[in-house]
Amino acid sequence: MADAASRLHALVEQLLGVPLPVRVRAWDGSQAGPPDAPVLVVHHRRALRRLLFKPGELGLARAWVAGELDIEGDLYLALDLISGLVWERGDDTRTLARALGDPGFRTAVRELLKLAGPPLPPAPPREEVHRRGHLHTRRTDRRAISHHYDVGNDFYEIVLGPSMVYSCAYWSDPGAGLEQAQDDKLELVCRKLALTPGQRLLDVGCGWGSMAIHAAREHGVRVVGITLSQEQAAYARKRVADAGLTDRVEIRVQDYRDVTDGPYDAISSIGMAEHVGSERYLAYARDLYALLTPGGRLLNHQIGRRPERDETGYHVDEFIDAYVFPDGELAPVGDTVTQLERAGFEVRDVESIREHYALTLRRWVARLEDEWARAVRLTSPGRARVWRLYMAASAVAFERNRIGVNQVLAVRTPQSGASGMPLRSRVWQ
Structure with a gap:
């Protein structure tokens, strides 16, 4: 097993058919690959078994969460380099079928199996979700939300900071603080909704109450915030009480x-619609439409993915589905606009704020890394590793335009056609 890194590096390059852009350090201390590149540390041969039995993203994720893989050096650069090998190769089914007919490819697989050790892969890390039952029933949605958001409010305080806003901030200045950028995002939503004192706002997926508190305090509206997370609700209620807003929130x-207690003058849905699911999305849009008064506005803030050629259905990310957002689905922004309009809405504005999310995620990762030991104590080593990987990889995905985030402003325009919108675009009143 001497010099495992050189063997591993050569075999991976042979299987991929392209140079491996990262340096490898194996469990025996040996190293191979570009000397100035980020280092992929393979702590244990179990990581290879996971990859051989589940090639691609999910196998890598299982090894990472289990602590069998790590990265030294620039994490974002390493993820960007690796993503070109894993996430951007497209549908490799036919490519793999052709490769299996190549004797050299089969030999490389056999050699890698020998290097990996005992044949059976270990069980997935305990942080992995095993899907049960039908998607997007009330029960399965509660379970999925609980998996992600009931990790512990103390843990989210580490990552999010005092604002406790778990969605893309809005950066007028890239050097601004996270708190200011989140406050600017909440204010932007309020301006787009044209909130005025005395109106009723429904905040769907209210999280820890930040939007509800901001809208009530700064714009004098009465807010109903809804969430499926018990921990979020308890935290939000305490924040509302501490702010002296229990009469309005x-x-x-x-x-x-x-x-069922509509009508509302406005609805905000910030970072929630990703949980709805493709089969439920039109019904979700119709439900919100029915809750609005004529002339009422919806601000739908939602992550979207780039459309693929000749695609059918919605894309589900294996790592995200198994470890982060069970049952979450991303759709192209065009699909979202179409579904909202099919429900009866008039879509009046779509603003892409993709780069803003990359900045936000890098700040969250920095906060997590700064308090890593405490984050591990509050959750588990595997759970902390999940959050670090998903946030850093997501930052790279936003920076490279693999995914985006959009604020879609839609109106329940009355039959008279009077939308109440300003004549000039992006003048929010």
């Missing part, structure tokens, strides 16, 4: 499908 543990 109500936080409920409630599914959006169960809200």
Whole structure:
């Protein structure tokens, strides 16, 4: 097993058919690859078994979460380099079928199996979710939300900071602080919704209450915030009480499908629609449309992915689905606009803020890394590693335009056609 890194590096390059852009350090201390590149540290041969039995993203994720793989050097550069080998190779099914007919390829696989050791892969890390039952029922949605958001409010305080806003900030200055950028995002949403004192706002997926508190305090509206997370609701209610806003803000543990006390003058849905699912999205849009008064506005803030050629259906990311957002689905922004308009909305504005999310995620990763030991104590080593990987990889994905985030402003325009929108674009009143 001497010089495992050289063997591993050569075999991977042979299997991929391209140079490996990172340096490798193996479990025996040996190293191979470009001397100035980030280092992929393979702590244990189990990582190879995971990759051989589950090639691609999910195998890599399992080894990372289990602590069998690590990266030294620039994490973002390493993820960008590796993503070109994993996430951007497209549908490799036919490529793999052709490769299996190549005797050299088969020999390389056999050699890699020998290097990996005992044949059976270990069980997935305990942080991995195993899907059960139908998608996007009330019960499965509650379970999925609980998996992601009930990690612990103390953990989220580390990552998000005092604002406790878990969505893309809005940066007028890249050098500004995270708190200011999040406050600017909340204010931007309020301006787009044209909130005025006395109106009713429904905040769907209210999180820890930041949007509800901001809208009530700064714009004098009455807010109902709904979430499926018990921990979020308890935290948000305390924040509302501490702000002296219990007469204007109500936080409920409630599914959006169960809200029946409309009409509302405005609805904000910030970072929630990704959880709805393709099969439910039109019904979700119709439910929100029915809750608005004529002339009422919806601000839908949602991550979207780039469309693929000749695609059908929605894309599900294996790592994200297994470890981060179970049952989450990303759609191209054009699909979102179409579904909103099919529900009856008039879409009046779409603003892409993709680069803003990359800045936000890098700040969250820095906060997590600064308090790594405490984050591990509050959750688990595997869970902290999940969050670091998903946030850093997502930052790279936003920077490289693999995914985006859009604020879609839609109006329940009355039959008279009077939308109430300003004549000039992006003049929010």
